[in-house]
């Protein structure tokens with residue numbers, strides 16, 4: 528039976544050869560880490576090794592690897608997935624943080640026909656310049672899910688696809704569709720740059736040690752060409768769209784504070800002579816929604832996505848108040864007060880097809896995220 532995780536026993540033997548005191552100190556440093564048949568896996572590094580060979584086979588098979596593919600693996604650990612990737616593709620580049628795992632990988636494949644086709648890079652994948660690769664297949668440490676996803680989405684040249692194990696809750700947010708409860712900034716931003724689909728649910732018992740959470744394997748296929756946006760401007764805009772829980776886009780874009788920020792940006796763009804066709808990639812217009820009362824909000828795409836839903840406007844107006852102050856600008860944003868049907872179409876709730884209404888804050892255009900699907 529395929530039990531390579533046990534081969535790490537040699538590492539323990541090495542460590543036992545250390546002076547007794549040194550070994551005790553080493554263990555004391557990781558008292559929370561379970562000590563399993565040869566190596567201590569560190570929770571802090573998200574070390575949950577895939578122990579089910581059938582699952583490994585399924586992941587590799589679903590990835591659709593070609594024999595000519597250069598594969599990126601993130602966090603190869605003891606190499607259970609790596610071995611199958613080496614069998615399927617032309618070359619595996621594996622980025623691993625933990626030097627003990629790097630050593631183990633080298634030992635495991637040394638002197639085998641795979642050794643010339645495996646390149647192990649030791650380091651933090653988030654700080655590593657990634658090389659060219661066709662496909663990424665990985666069982667990652669969940670704590671880097673969000674930054675890693677965006678690192679991959681911005682990687683150039685774009686790869687064909689990534690098949691990644693995530694914490695189930697994170698995966699569900701990635702693939703959530705307009706109208707789903709979990710639909711959030713993470714879903715919008717990921718789906719802007721890629722097609723995402725859920726491939727597989729994975730229970731805790733498939734890992735050693737078992738994690739506290741369930742997992743899911745997701746496929747990410749970058750859109751080509753990648754949409755060209757000013758990321759700061761886009762992020763500010765999307766934050767606005769999700770500024771209030773269970774609110775329609777229509778009601779959000781009627782809020783006085785939102786309107787005044789958009790109007791300010793509109794005037795800035797007008798002053799700069801921008802038109803729909805003008806490139807505004809390099810213009811830093813203010814999409815700082817902290818001015819709406821969220822200065823402490825984390826700028827990252829949180830793993831739990833919680834703040835997407837929980838943001839509240841400190842000084843936000845009631846819809847009623849805002850309604851009473853109909854300005855010419857508001858009329859523009861709402862798409863023409865007299866044309867109610869058009870307005871309803873543009874400013875429908877999150878429960879309907881999610882047309883991101885892009886007026887006046889950006890390019891006087893709107894983007895349909897699901898037009899391609």
Ligand SMILES: C[S@@+](CC[C@H](N)C(=O)[O-])C[C@H]1O[C@@H](n2cnc3c(N)ncnc32)[C@H](O)[C@@H]1O
Nearest residue numbers: 575576577602603604623624625651652666668
């Ligand atoms: C969930 S384990 C997966 C191990 C192996 N791929 C498997 O499926 O059995 C995650 C691996 O990622 C490594 N790791 C943790 N943080 C990392 C980082 N920032 N960059 C690269 N590797 C990392 C851990 O040391 C660990 O080996």
